[in-house]
Every structure is written in C-alpha cells, then in structure tokens.
Amino acid sequence: MKPPFVITVDGPAASGKGTVASGLAAVYGLPMLDSGLLYRAVGVLAARAGHDLDDAPAAAAVAKRLTAEDLTDPEFRTRGAGEAASRVAVHPAVRLALRDLQLAFARRPGGAVLDGRDQGTVICPEAPAKLYVTATPEVRAERRWKQLTAQGEDVTYAEILADIARRDERDGGRADSPMRPAPDAVLLDTSEMTIEQAADAARRIVEAARARWESTS
Ligand code: CDP
Numbered sequence: 001m002k003p004p005f006v007i008t009v010d011g012p013a014a015s016g017k018g019t020v021a022s023g024l025a026a027v028y029g030l031p032m033l034d035s036g037l038l039y040r041a042v043g044v045l046a047a048r049a050g051h052d053l054d055d056a057p058a059a060a061a062v063a064k065r066l067t068a069e070d071l072t073d074p075e076f077r078t079r080g081a082g083e084a085a086s087r088v089a090v091h092p093a094v095r096l097a098l099r100d101l102q103l104a105f106a107r108r109p110g111g112a113v114l115d116g117r118d119q120g121t122v123i124c125p126e127a128p129a130k131l132y133v134t135a136t137p138e139v140r141a142e143r144r145w146k147q148l149t150a151q152g153e154d155v156t157y158a159e160i161l162a163d164i165a166r167r168d169e170r171d172g173g174r175a176d177s178p179m180r181p182a183p184d185a186v187l188l189d190t191s192e193m194t195i196e197q198a199a200d201a202a203r204r205i206v207e208a209a210r211a212r213w214e215s216t217s
Pocket of ligand 1: 012013014015018035036037039040082085086087089115116117118119167171
C-alpha cells in the first residue's frame with residue numbers, strides 16, 4: 001500500500017528548517033510535528049524537577065509522562081532549553097520514550113510534515129519527501145542571535161556561535177540517532193537564501209517528490 005504523504009525536514013540548529021517545515025505544512029495543508037519541542041520540553045522539565053541532565057533514567061521518566069498540554073511553555077524556546085534538549089537527546093531511553101508519539105504522527109493517514117534531526121533516518125525512513133536543510137555555522141548563529149535577542153535574551157553573537165558548534169558536535173556525534181541526512185534526502189543550503197527563496201526551493205523539491213509519489217500505486 002502507498003505510504004501517506006510525509007515530508008521530513010531535518011537539519012542542524014537555526015538552519016531554517018522550522019520555517020521551511022511550517023511553510024510546507026501550510027502549502028500542503030498538512031499537520032506539522034516539531035520534534036525538537038519534545039526534547040526541549042523534556043530538558044526543561046527535567047531541569048525544573050532538579051534532575052541532572054546526564055541522569056538518563058530521570059530524563060526518560062519525564063519523557064514518558066510528557067503530554068501535548070505540556071508543550072506550550074514559552075521557556076521551551078529559550079537558549080537554555082536548546083542546550084538542555086540536546087543533552088537529554090543523547091539518552092537512548094529518552095529517545096525511545098518519545099518514539100511512539102512521533103511514529104503515531106508520522107502514520108497519520110492524511111500525511112504530515114516532521115521537523116527534527118532524525119525524522120528521515122529513524123522515525124519515518126519511508127517518507128516520500130525528505131529534505132535536509134543546512135546553512136553555514138556563521139549564518140545560523142546570526143539568525144539565532146537575532147531571534148533570541150528579539151525574545152529579550154541578553155547574549156552575544158560569539159556565545160551563540162559557540163552554542164551552535166557544541167550542539168552540532170553533540171547531535172552529530174551521539175551513538176543513537178545522530179543528526180545526518182537520510183541517503184535519499186535532498187540537501188537544501190539556505191546560507192545565501194531569504195526566507196521566501198528557501199520556501200520556494202523547498203516547495204520545488206517536494207513537488208518533484210510528490211509527482212513520484214502520485215505515480216506509484
Ligand atoms: O530550533 P533548533 O534547531 O535549535 O532546535 P530543535 O529542533 O528545537 O532541537 C533541539 C535539540 O533537540 C537538538 O539540538 C537535538 O539535540 C534534539 N533533537 C533530537 O535529538 N532529535 C530530534 N528529532 C529533534 C531534536
């Protein structure tokens with residue numbers, strides 16, 4: 001049977017993948033899962049409960065109890081939450097605890113857009129359309145710095161560049177579900193693109209994948 005039309009959008013921090021993913025969700029009328037938000041919530045809630053973020057069983061217990069209602073806290077969008085997320089995301093028990101929720105989303109009969117690090121490699125390798133969105137570390141740091149200072153955070157560009165390097169290394173170097181493009185993902189480097197240009201390029205990639213998907217029985 002033909003798989004549902006799922007679009008996976010993976011890539012490193014501040015590469016533009018969230019913007020690309022929400023643009024595609026609007027164009028195709030698909031629900032979107034921001035899987036990073038799940039890890040952010042686990043990181044923040046574990047820290048708030050006083051756990052050491054290296055304590056895998058404690059973080060996994062938080063992940064198992066996570067519900068959709070827990071995901072609205074604005075603190076999950078902060079710089080500290082991104083760092084906490086990538087620390088708890090190295091634990092296989094945390095990833096396992098968040099897996100069913102992501103699989104259920106990926107298997108929605110009407111299709112979905114999945115945004116993250118491992119959506120095309122681990123959660124939905126059968127997705128008909130896969131993108132891997134990148135940009136240079138300097139461009140990503142500039143974008144993230146603008147975003148966080150607009151949210152009122154007091155942080156320098158140099159600190160954000162260092163955060164990005166650390167997070168790339170941790171997310172790409174972990175043993176369980178490391179951040180990397182699926183073999184059949186199309187790479188989209190947004191370093192020199194405006195939001196509109198990145199959205200257009202992503203749409204063209206997905207249109208080609210959709211035509212192939214439509215022609216299969
Ligand atoms: O917005 P940004 O790209 O900075 O981060 P995010 O997508 O919200 O993800 C935060 C962190 O969660 C990442 O640095 C990863 O460590 C982790 N993550 C993951 O391991 N797997 C995913 N599918 C999504 C996020």
